[in-house]
């Protein structure tokens with residue numbers, strides 16, 4: 001059974017249709033919800049949480065209808081909102097304990113779960129300092145911790161990498177992947193950057209103007225292309241010439257050589273040519289597409305990493 005299901009889901013604001021007859025099934029695992037700014041990602045999450053009503057259509061989370069079973073759903077779902085919503089004058093520990101208590105955990109369990117969760121997201125001594133003095137990366141970790149503290153079945157993370165530098169972004173993405181691999185919690189994570197979710201998602205849903213553009217497993221998005229990537233220790237230009245002589249179409253692409261794949265025999269032809277020149281073969285594999293390249297072919301107005 002899908003963990004999230006929408007059927008002709010529509011949300012209209014005055015002058016704007018934020019979701020336009022969106023029908024999609026989302027299975028357990030890590031699912032990336034991608035779309036440009038204003039595509040309708042936050043609106044969808046708010047409807048799924050029962051915070052905002054849909055104009056028409058239906059949606060369910062973990063088999064429960066969002067209109068009739070909002071409290072049940074919220075008990076099993078963790079939510080990390082996009083915007084800064086943290087009180088500056090309390091510590092991470094105080095805040096996350098409070099959120100755990102709000103979710104119904106008894107005081108002792110709330111304190112224990114808070115310590116475990118803050119450790120898991122990588123906040124240590126700092127957890128006793130007021131949140132107001134935290135970096136953006138630390139605040140994002142507190143927001144993630146409060147979404148996890150009551151041990152939900154699924155978490156919905158709205159733009160968790162917003163405002164982070166490249167290193168902070170990589171750390172947050174790795175942390176999100178571990179939420180699923182370490183605890184089995186399903187993750188719905190949004191981003192306006194196609195490239196970053198490709199790394200951690202099992203499945204990607206792309207929306208644009210409130211409509212479903214595509215819903216596919218990440219491997220379908222990044223299907224193999226008909227090209228081989230060859231990387232050698234040196235003399236790349238000589239390798240290209242040798243491959244051309246052997247009847248293959250080969251071109252330099254920075255450090256790599258791209259060879260048009262014609263059949264399985266190409267692998268042996270390449271290995272022999274490289275060996276004859278006496279250079280080392282570092283890499284020989286079929287090239288994979290990146291999601292952003294796939295969308296470059298289909299549409300160009302969805303954000304690229």
Ligand SMILES: Nc1ncnc2c1ncn2[C@@H]1O[C@H](COP(=O)(O)OP(=O)(O)OP(=O)(O)O)[C@@H](O)[C@H]1O
Nearest residue numbers: 013014016018035036037038039040041042043044
């Ligand atoms: N409360 C509201 N009142 C009026 N319009 C709204 C409201 N909330 C969202 N919208 C509009 O609905 C559309 C979808 O917004 P939404 O916030 O869901 O997009 P998003 O994909 O999450 O983008 P972002 O990442 O920029 O938040 C936008 O055009 C937005 O301006």
